[in-house]
Amino acid sequence: MLEITDLTAHYGPVQVLHGVSLTVPEQGAVGILGANGAGKTTTLRAISGAVRAAGSIRFEGRDIRGRKPHEVAALGIAHVPEGRGTLGNLTVKENLHVGAYLRKDRAGIQADIEHLLQLFPNLQERYTANASALSGGEQQMLAVGRAYMARPKLLLLDEASLGLAPSTAKTVYDAIRVLREETGVAMLLVEQNANLAFTIVDTATVLETGRSVLSGTSAELKGRDEIRKAYLGGS
Amino acid sequence: MGAQQTGLLRKPWFQLTLALVVVAALVVAPLLLPIPVNQTLARIGVFAVAVLGLNVIMGYTGQVSLGQIFFLGLGAYVTAYGVNSGWNIVLVFVATVLICGVAGLVVALAAARLGGLAIAMVTIALPIIGVPLAKRLSEFTGGSQGTSARFTSAPDWSGLADDQWQYYLVLAIGGVTFLLVHNLVRGKYGRAFRIVKENEAVAGAMGISPYRYKVLAFTIASMVGGVSGFLYMVVVQYTSPETLAFHHSISLLASMVVGGAGSIIGSLLGGVYYVLVPNFTNEVAPTLTSLIQGAILLLVLFVLPGGIASLPRALRRWTRRSGSTSTPGSTSTPGSTPTPGSTPAPAPGAPSEKEVSP
Amino acid sequence: MAARLTLTDVNLRFGGVTVLKDVGFAVEPGTVLGLVGPNGAGKTSLFNCISGHYRPSSGSIRIDDAEISQTRPAGMSRHGLARTFQHPALQLESTVLDNVLLGGHTRLPGGPAQWALRLPPMVRSERALRAEALGRLDELGLGWAAHRGADELSHGLHKGVELCRALMARPQVLLLDEPAAGLSHGEVDSFIQTIHGLKAAGEITLVIVEHHMGVISALADRVVVLDHGSKLMEGTAAEAQSDPRVIEAYLGKDGKDSDGGAGDDAA
């Protein structure tokens, strides 16, 4: 579904991606692992068109490199950005409606919102509050919820569990898993909490200073010593 | 090439030599240049100081002030009043700076409670109310006919012409002002001002009271404004309510941004812009000055959104980029503009990779 | 030993919303308090109350004997308090070094006039602070980034710079809001080492908000659990993790499971 080959990218004069390649199969879930500054976020941003990049990015057979973020979104790729991606001056409700901007089915939107609010009771409580008033974790929930509202074909999750309480993180990942089962959405996720990530991904790629250095199925990777040491904490 | 140049620029000995050469040139210049040029240079000095004051409060501390011209005007009035009352000139200078400082302090004590646009609107009131006020207080200000004070004819002992004498006065007073402000914004206070600009909550956590530092910056800006008012009288020797009309404040703001906000050199360039552009447009087409000035302003910012002071940085980035092989990369969405910054090491890396540590 | 930081009956309301309800605890000097709880429980708000960014609706907050609940943030450094932010708040246009130097602001002598005149003591103190900041950055493995623009660093590295900046104030009480969020496992380990080092080096009192239970068990002497603005329980990390209320409200049904937070064997 998504095929990236030899992706390179710069910030100004500094090159931060030096050749990233990975593939997300139809309905698949792929993880990206890597130390701070390895280029994980940059990779996702390159896919959604927020960073200009060279190399090839193909989605459903089409080359999407160089498209604008909203065009990429219109193709069915939703991005949960790193950090506070929420629209602070809009209420929780409005944020969710923005997420559903490209959808036309009013009834479906309403149903999805209700579903989300059940999933995240915090958001229910703060439904009419400005997003900027939410706690860090609540904002993260909102960001995930907004991407969910788009009903994408491919979901890019950048540290979706960042700042979430353990139980909430699990809720989110459970929800993602359910979503995947229900709709067959494919996903590419960056996650520092590798233990959590491995509950959901089929395969993963390890980035080091902007290069993909290793990829394999979850099982393979979990078995490798260096991976366990750096990302899993298993001895 | 650009990179080498700027590398050289960083060397202390080079900086020192450069500074000495510049100072020497500035000192010798008026002896050789024709009168109108000296007069123009002196005027540039006046407005460079005015822009410098604006930079302190706005460029560094981030408080949009549309009232800076008021302090220039107030300074000019105080100077004129002092001179016409026969005070000693040093006393006049001190009084000018102090009165402007106190006025700035009083305004700031109230205005600094506001932020963002609100402070812009409250400060714009200064010149707007200042003009009718100046007319009303005609005993001190000469009303709408203004008042002139001529105290800068060259003394006989100097052997200089008036324009040279005025130039040296501006150079000396303006130079010292620039030096002091330059020192101030380099260390402790510069950092504090900048964090107040960027994030007041963080400033508080660092032990920096946003309110107090805003008041401080505003007061300093007003004092610098007062200095520029004094220099205005040195050079123009006449002031009227029109001196502090609010659209001059907006021109100052434009000059600051065109020169480079939050930059000392930028202030100087701002002064150059403020003075030379009208001269230039008068040469080109006096009936189209507004049109041409607008176009120039937009053009400069279009090419250098960071102001003229950012030219070296822009050049460096440009030369670097054209040097690198692959596609010129930069973010394509308007949302994220990566600032170039200085990057000594070629490739960034994770901290776990020790090879990148110098 | 008297407590260093004492909270009694702290309440915080925003309009109709009660964010904190009668929260109280005490932290002994030189110890680490872990503050945990579900999202929106009020942890960050509690930090904000302590650091003066929010003013509690009622209740008392003391550092040693001084009442600080009405003090503004800028006054807190006088009481030896420093903090980091949940969402890194660096000055993106400055270099990393400048960001870190900012942390030492209150330790620099002199007023604006002295600095404008660049008197020698000012120059000396600035130079000393600079050296210290570079040292700190090196310690945290960020020395290489000192002269980079802060905006050039990734999210995870911002966390490190923030910590460094807070440490430059040489605080007695340090509040860390999710310092390990977004760090990979190896980096979490080195963060834990850093804090251990700090504790060993001198008397610093820490309050850490963290969802990463590994960090909490490795560092916290005591743990306070907040839920919906109230204190749910207080005890050791182990007690907290086995408390059924905590499991119910916070950790999730199988809270002891390793996926809750990268394992609990990190120490």
Added chain:
Amino acid sequence: MGTLLQLVVDGLALGSVYGAIALAIVLVNQSTGMINFAQGGMAVLSAYLAFTFLGLGVPLILAIVLSVAASFVLGAVIERFIMRRFMGGAEDTQVVVTVGLLTLLTGICGWLWSYNNLQFPSLFPSSAFTVLGAAISWRSFGTFLVIAGIMVLLQLLFQRTKLGLALRAVADNRQSASFAGLPVGRLLMVGWGLAAALGAVAGALVAPRLSLTPGMLDTTLVYALAAVILGGITSPVGVVVAAWLIGVLENLAAVYVPIIGHDLKIAVPFILLFVVLLLRPQGLFGRKTVVRV
């Protein structure tokens, strides 16, 4: 009493002029996050366009409609080719760019149509009627009504429509908005276009009163900005109410507060602004934005 009432009526008429420009400023701000100092200049240009259409023999109402349409395009083009470059950059720079734009537009108007006062006909009859002893001109009354109508429309646009939501989302965070599939560039253009069109209506309404010159709205802009801040930049209704309030209070203060008098009445909006903002930083009607750390 008669005088008092008359002053209030005068103030409302004047306030409507401020309100018209203020609404356009709000529109740009809510949809792009900028403060447009050139808003007045753009409205003046629109009025000149309408004036030119008139000169070609087009009936007044059609001339205004044409100028509104042309202004929409012009606003969108200005956004795309000038303002876009500065999106996401320093706010100071953005403000100064709009200042540059104002200078440029004023210059263009002066160049093409001279600095003379041109007479722009009014949509409404120039006669007046009397209510409770206060004379109200149809022109002021018409302006008042149109502004009130636009105010309601804008409020509905932002609060009730998908377009309004999208505009606000883009102003809030372009990156996130684009990730949600919002065509950011197009929405920015629409925001500026709408504001320019609104400015054209405002220009046509006030030009008969102020008589058409390139600097016609310079002073008005300052008042409009004060109204924007006072009313709360997020609220069209608040902004217009604030504009009316300013108009009325400044008239009353000029007549009934001797120390202010007619020469210092311009201080009134600022004093009002200052007092209100100390108590309610978000303005009279604005929504509080929470700054969280």
Added chain:
Amino acid sequence: LSGCGRSDGGGGGGEGSEGVSASPGITDETLTLGVTTPLSGGTAGPGTCTVAGLAAYMGAANEAGGIEFGDGKTRTVEIEAFDDTYDPQKALSNFQQNNGNVFAFTSGLGTPTNRAYREAAIDSEVPQVLVQTGDPIFSDREESPWQLGFVPIYQNEGEAFGELLAGTDEDLTVAILSQNDDYGEGYVEGFKEAIAGSENIEVVSELTYEATDTSVDAQLTELAGSEADVFFNAMSITPLVISAIEKSRELGWSPSWFLPSNTSSPVAILDPAGADAEDGFYSVSFAKAPQSPAYAEDEDVVAFLENLEQYAAEYTTTPDFPHCMWSYMVGATLEEAFTTMTEPTRENFMEALRSIEDLQAPLMLEGTSVNTTEDGQPAVSTVVVQKYNGAGYETAESFE
């Protein structure tokens, strides 16, 4: 251009020991005049006119072969205009930048701007003459040896109205609205002096406004409350005068109006405001109003409009402000001085300029003339009171 080397202090140029060597800005073929005036900004309308008329006059003179100077040489006259945006500092700058190649500064509009370089002009002995400000200082020969104002000082205009009123026997009440600056003050001062001795005239209400105001409705409402018989209006802002006339009609107040010379144009003000001649609109003037049907056929007016069209198109072709006519007269006055000056020097020019008597410049109304010999008075010091007849103005002998 003129010697770039250092000379001490003033003047520049070649004036010096030889006495007859030419001043800067004049050669055997040409003479250059400088005008610093607002060409952009709020006062650009009248500002542009201060150049337009002059350019039109000199353009025509040059076209006719130039002006024959008193020294026997025929020169063309070039006009250099500088925009000062009504900013004193810029006016001074324009002066300093250009006094080395401009023979004299003239015609510029504005009190503060002209004042800003007055002393510099004195120091460097550069003529600053026939400037368009009613500030009396420019006509004080002691204080301003190198200056001369052109238009009547504001007091004179006010005085003319006062005298008209003082001449009646009726008991009359007067309301005054004036611009809050030297213009308004001078106007009112002259008026009050003239009515000082008359028992029958009483000022019942007096207000001011700011030139930057967008509305004078509040003032009108307050003044209308006085129900005065006469409205003495010292306003210089066209749209505000229009709205004042409209507002008073709305309020049902119909006094007799006294309008100043620069804001009484039938075409630009009275027609748009729908002024009713029945009310009685008085104005003072010394220039024919080109738009007035009464002067449609007038020779001066026809020539003036043609010249404007032909030589001043870059400034303006529609003389909406009287400054256009005034600067045209400035041109004629200068020509008169040129024809009598015998040396190409500034001193000599000043002398020639100061000895013009009863020059009937084109466009001048009967009963007014240029007279530069009287200390304390500008070149034009007499005005004629006129009354609006529904189409144009005609001379009014008395107030009725």
